[in-house]
Amino acid sequence: MALVNEHFLKLPGSYLFSDIAKKVNTFRITHPKQNIIRLGIGDVTQPLPKACTEAMHKAVDELTRKDSFRGYGPEQGYDFLIEAIIKNDYAPRGIHFSPTEIFVNDGAKSDTGNIGDILRHDNSVGVTDPIYPVYIDSNVMCGRAGMLEEETGKWSNVTYMPCTSENNFIPEIPTKRIDIVYLCYPNNPTGTTLTKPELKKWVDYALANDTLILFDAAYEAYIQDADVPHSIYEIKGAKKCAIEFRSFSKTAGFTGVRCGYTVVPKELTAATLAGDRIPLNKLWNRRQCTKFNGTSYITQRAAEATYTPEGKEQIKETINYYMTNARIMKEGLEATGLKVYGGVNAPYLWVKTPNNTPSWRFFEQMLYEANVVGTPGVGFGPSGEGYIRLTAFGERNDCIEAMRRIKSWL
Numbered sequence: 001m002a003l004v005n006e007h008f009l010k011l012p013g014s015y016l017f018s019d020i021a022k023k024v025n026t027f028r029i030t031h032p033k034q035n036i037i038r039l040g041i042g043d044v045t046q047p048l049p050k051a052c053t054e055a056m057h058k059a060v061d062e063l064t065r066k067d068s069f070r071g072y073g074p075e076q077g078y079d080f081l082i083e084a085i086i087k088n089d090y091a092p093r094g095i096h097f098s099p100t101e102i103f104v105n106d107g108a109k110s111d112t113g114n115i116g117d118i119l120r121h122d123n124s125v126g127v128t129d130p131i132y133p134v135y136i137d138s139n140v141m142c143g144r145a146g147m148l149e150e151e152t153g154k155w156s157n158v159t160y161m162p163c164t165s166e167n168n169f170i171p172e173i174p175t176k177r178i179d180i181v182y183l184c185y186p187n188n189p190t191g192t193t194l195t196k197p198e199l200k201k202w203v204d205y206a207l208a209n210d211t212l213i214l215f216d217a218a219y220e221a222y223i224q225d226a227d228v229p230h231s232i233y234e235i236k237g238a239k240k241c242a243i244e245f246r247s248f249s250k251t252a253g254f255t256g257v258r259c260g261y262t263v264v265p266k267e268l269t270a271a272t273l274a275g276d277r278i279p280l281n282k283l284w285n286r287r288q289c290t291k292f293n294g295t296s297y298i299t300q301r302a303a304e305a306t307y308t309p310e311g312k313e314q315i316k317e318t319i320n321y322y323m324t325n326a327r328i329m330k331e332g333l334e335a336t337g338l339k340v341y342g343g344v345n346a347p348y349l350w351v352k353t354p355n356n357t358p359s360w361r362f363f364e365q366m367l368y369e370a371n372v373v374g375t376p377g378v379g380f381g382p383s384g385e386g387y388i389r390l391t392a393f394g395e396r397n398d399c400i401e402a403m404r405r406i407k408s409w410l
Helices: 006-010 016-030 050-063 079-093 108-118 133-141 196-209 280-291 297-305 309-335 359-370 396-409
Strands: 102-105 125-129 158-162 180-184 212-216 242-247 260-263 269-271 277-279 340-342 348-352 387-391
Touching (some): 006 133, 050 297, 050 309, 079 102, 102 280, 108 212, 108 242, 108 260, 108 280, 180 196, 196 212, 277 280, 309 348
Parallel strands (some): 125 158, 125 180, 180 212
Antiparallel strands (some): 242 260, 340 348, 348 387
16 A cells, blocks of 8 residues: 655645635626736746747757767766856856856756755754745645644744844844754845845854755846845855755746756765765765756756847846836835835735735735735745735736835825
């Protein structure tokens, strides 16, 4: 008899964004004539950069000819993309990696969820709160999160580090040792950031406590301020304590194309029960060779094209488009008297609900009365209660109209 992994049974009935989709579909059925503006799920709306589509067409043509056909590619990624990543994303910031420290994937979500494969099930976990749900759920699935405490909405083996207006959304350094800490900056969902001195405190903590930092930098391309680091490796010593995840999804509109990469420095090690130090780069490479067949050649050629002069300029235009949306939305929301965070170095706006209205209630009020969809903050963790997340990834006219509706409603 086959037995299920009972840790999956501990998970809430459905994924946050599935719950939102069900509620929106119910509204559409009961209000078929209403035009809904979706500013909840962080999917992009602008088309792929022309440089990328041209590269994809060229790659497809190569696969039609015997002399340039390619079958299985390297699980770690093609050298042409890895070299472009190192040359453009790290070398200009004084950060140097060898090609074998970069692992191309099918998007950051996959690797942030799968990285736990190389870590023991009984490691303690620390997260900023609110947090991207995948970090928690992937640890629940392997038994690392413990048990859900219904009253608090917290998992027993997870240390929650609140990020609220009271602490300016800067998580406090833990007073106890934690094995694994998740950091996402620019932050999803709050849209807030850490300065280099603030991030250095985390690296110092990790080095002093033999803690592994899992650093999600999926939104680094949206950073506008010079004092905000694009990579944790800008901090001295981070190669000894951190794995970094990057994505082309929001940078170049690859949410449907699927491509990203993970950096696992060779200096990074973790211990066995016997006390031996094992390089995590070696373990992650073994994991990928066993469970991953590599990102498609066509996709990797498209990703490579993001680093061409044309690709960089086209991506810059798209990011400016979304960040202009963010500015319009932030100004519009603040004009109604709402308190708004984020939207400056990230495409997310973290909005305090008026009169401490619960997140799901405000979500439904905004849906039914303004026909605008956001994401309830509590879906990202206990400290998200009383907030709602809006994204700037919509069409310009939709963003403007959504702000008009919200202003009229409130």
